[in-house]
Amino acid sequence: MIKQLRSWWKDTEILNLIARKKVDFSLFYEGTHIPVEFHPDFLEANGGELPKKGESRTVKLVYKDQIYHASLIKIDQVSASREALQLRYNGNQPLKDLLIETFSHSYSYIMQERANQLADDAKKPQVVVPEDQAEYIDLFATGTPFEYRLEFITYKSKPNVWWVNQGTTIHAEKEEGILWAPLLNTQGRKLYHWETMKEVKQRDIILHYSNKAIRYVSQVTDAAVEAPKPDSMANTSWQEAGRLVRTKYVELIPPIVLQQFNQQIMQLNLTQGPLHSGGGVNQGYMFRFSRQGLQVLQSLTTEVNWPDFSILEQDETDSNTESSHEVIPILPPSDSSIATFLHQIQSHIRRQGFFFPEYLIENFYLSLKAKPFVILAGISGTGKTRLVKLFAEALGATRDNGQFSLIPVRPDWSDPADLLGYKDLSGRFQPGPITKVLVDAREPENRHKPYFICLDEMNLARVEHYFSDLLSVLETKEWREGKITTQDLISPTLLDTPEDQVEYGSLGIPENVFLIGTVNMDETTHPFSKKVLDRASTLEFNYINLQQYPDQSEQVEASEGADAAELNHLFLRSDYLQLVDAYDTNKELVVRTTERLVKINALLEDIHAHVGFRVRDAICFYMIYNDRYKLMSEEEAFDWQLLQKILPRIQGSHSSVRRVLLNLIKGAMGNGAGVTVDIDDLMEDAAPLYLKWATGKTPPVAKHPQSARKLAFMLRRLEEDGFTSFWLS
Incomplete structure (x- = not known):
């Protein structure tokens, strides 16, 4: 078991270890304060004894063959209303000299930083040595009370890794x-991203980022010195005085584009690193990177000609080093592997004897990735619930392990308590079916596992009534320390007891939970409001080929490499929450997609069905993921988004609805379809157009065939029934 508090740490598996203390300024000056959480460890090492309040006990500190004396003192901290235990040796100069000599790196760093602090600071802030340079003292029990053996873990100078953003001057600087x-x-x-220059030392490694890619890696030959602005930067507005580092550039072939690695590097949570929470690059010059980050980057780009100096030795994992206890980050799969994993999921579904239309699995995946709330719509018996179950099963999420939950919606559900839970007459909180899943999903040991919640026949009750709290909380997602968090779902007024507060307090929607609703499109169900449609992608199951039979002779080859069932939740978790998160690296695609939506919105405004920023962002995210993973063409992807995010909003009986449908189908057909769409002629009778999609006929070739077919169906319903809607089957 690992115990950690601020600068103190202990692994109970290390024999006789009392505690490990990170070296700080107090160790060189007078001693150290021992947190109350570590008092039992010292009590055990002393054979069940500790000094009484106000008492001091002499202790022996044994290092190699030398014994150094110190005092273990328990004092009464009146201001903190508690007793404090301290290890003091401020009168033992030989011991302090030993520590200064042994931990010279920490001592130099701390004293330099203290010297840089303002002289008139009444109380200088504590200097913290960066984790990648930290040094430690281990205290071991010897079997003799009040005698501790010391072991020192010192800093071994290894090259640091830096990231520099360069613009038009990169070639001259190179x-x-x-x-x-x-x-x-x-x-x-x-500015801190300029001040980092003074920390760069000889042999450090620098990654050079310019024009959306890492283009060079270099090794520092001379650390920073103050120097005037070089001629290569004469045209910049920067001041003349600065710092200059000399470094040897090596070009990377091919250059490494940001999308190849940004999501994996984000999981390392680099302090003052180059990437912001959305995966784009921070504005600034010199940023801290890490040795582990470089190793992850190299593992993702084996095709790149990395020079020898950039290939780092594996950091030691000896039981006596801190690195053996570092948490290994959970990383998402690489972009290039997504298509392979989706093929594995499709293979799993086929092995179970089920078949779904072309690109449906890719579409379902991209929709979940863009937003963790998807609605599967269609007539009864088309496999909507089965798709969710088999997709989850392929990723290792089953009913047995609790990662797949099927929640049948009841027609009498009328408020969020039916789904989330309520406070009973005794004052205890009774969790609803979805709350139990969310509690399990947020447990530390489960946070990397994907959880799927399938709300079956979601629109048997009014979704806006029982699902309203979840809809609102879904919109509060934000990045916090590299993870997506939301506001709380359970009101504090429902949690009266300490047990309930511990179990259900601060419960949001964890980033590893994905919500899917199945709905039947018939007269027994309730329609959806725009509030719901804005927050979900709607996948339709209405065109069924009954002549699909299980082929028992089919052998599905197992894919080599990683198994989809071993994927973590980052396979599905959104990488972007706001468009600004993705705009940096996908500007051209975002602008192209938005320009299409602007034209469509101009049509929809006539029937008050136009979309806002929420829908715009979701569509852009879908298009970006598709482009990153190379799953479909841009036109195919936009076809699905037109069908799922735009058409569900259209309904009515007026001639304005007919005109909108005709304009949309004209755009969906495209110029090369060979079909003329004359809006004015078809306003009176659109039958010549929609009958081309009649049963038994071969529909014309269209730029967006999915949307064109649905629009033709909606036109027919308007002609024959005087009313149309996406939701009419």
């Missing part, structure tokens, strides 16, 4: 073999 940044901005202020 030719000169330099990096340069000013000391102050035009307002006379220091």
Whole structure:
């Protein structure tokens, strides 16, 4: 078991270890404070004894063959209303000299940082040595009370890894073999991404990012010195005084585009790193990277000609080093592997004897990735619920392990309590079916596992009534320490007891939970409001080929490499929450998609069905993921989005609805379809157009065939019934 509190740490598996203490300023000065959580460890090492309040006991600190004396003191901290235990040796200069000599790296770092602090600071803030440079003292029990054996873990100077953003000057800087940044901005202020230059040392490794890709890697030959602005930057507005680093550039062939690695690097949670929470690059110059980040980057780009100096030795994992206890980050699969994993999912579904239309699995995946709430609509018996179950099963989520839950919706559900839970007469909270799943999904050991909740026949009751709290909380998602969090679902007024507060307090929608609703499109169900449609993607199951038979002779080849059942939740978790998260690296695609939506919105405004930013963002995310994973063509992907995010909003009986449908089908047909769509002629009778999709006929070739077929159906319903809607089957 690992126990950790601030600068103290212990692994109970290490024999006789009392505790490990990170080296800080107090160790060089007088001693250290021992957190109350570690008092039992010292009590055990002392054979069941600790000093009484106000008492001091002499202890022996044994290092190699030398014994150093110190005091273990228990004092009364009146201000904190508790007793404190301290290890003091401020009178033992030989011991302090030993610590300064042994931990010279930490001592130099701390003293330099303290010297840089303002002289008139009444109380200088504590200097914290960065984790990648930290040093430690281990205290071991010897079997003799108040005698502890010391072991030192010292910093082994390894090259640090840095990331630098360069613009148009990169070629000139490369030719000169330099990096340069000013000391102050035009307002006379220091910026941390310029101040990092002074920390760069000889042999450090630098990744050079320019024009959406890492194009060079270099090794520092001379650490930073103050130097005037070089000629290569004469045209910049920077001030003249700055710092210059000399470094040897090596071009990376091929260059590494941001989308090849940004999601994996984000999981490392680099402090003051180059990437922001959406996966784009922060504005600035020199950012901290990490050795582990470089190793992850290299593992993803084996085709790149990495120079020898950039290939790092594997960091030691000896039981006496801190690195053996680092948490290994959970990483998403690479973009290039997504198509392979989706093929595995399709193979699993076929082995169970089920068949779904072309691109349906890819569409379902992209829809979940863009937003973790999807609605599967269609006539009864088309396999909507089965699709969710088999898709989840292929990813290792089953009813048996609790990662797949089928929740039948009841017609009498009328408020969120039916789904989330309620407070009973005794004051205890009784969780609803979805709350139990959310509690299980947020457990630390489960946070990397995907959880699927299938709300079966979701529209038997009014979705806006029983699902309203979840719809609202879904819109509160934000990035926090590299994870997606939401506001709480359960009101504190429902949690009276301490047990309920622990179990259900601060319960949002975890980032590893995915919601899917199945709905039947018939007269027994309730329609959806735009509030619901804005927050979900609607996948339709209405065109069924009954002549699909199980082929028992079919042998589905198992794919080599990783198994889809072993994927973590990052396979499905959204990488973007706001469009700004993705805009940096996908500007052209975002602009192209938005321009299409602007034209469509101009049509929809006439019937008050136009979309807002929420829908715009969701469609852009879908298109970006499709482009990243190379699953469909851009036109095929946009066809699905037109069908799923735009058409469900259209209903009515007016001639304005007919005109909108005709304009949309004209766009869906495209110029090369060979079909003329004359809006004015068809306003009176659209039969010549929609009959082309009649049963038994071969529909014309269309740019967006899925949407064109649905629009033709909606036109026919308008002609024959005087009313039309996406939701009429």
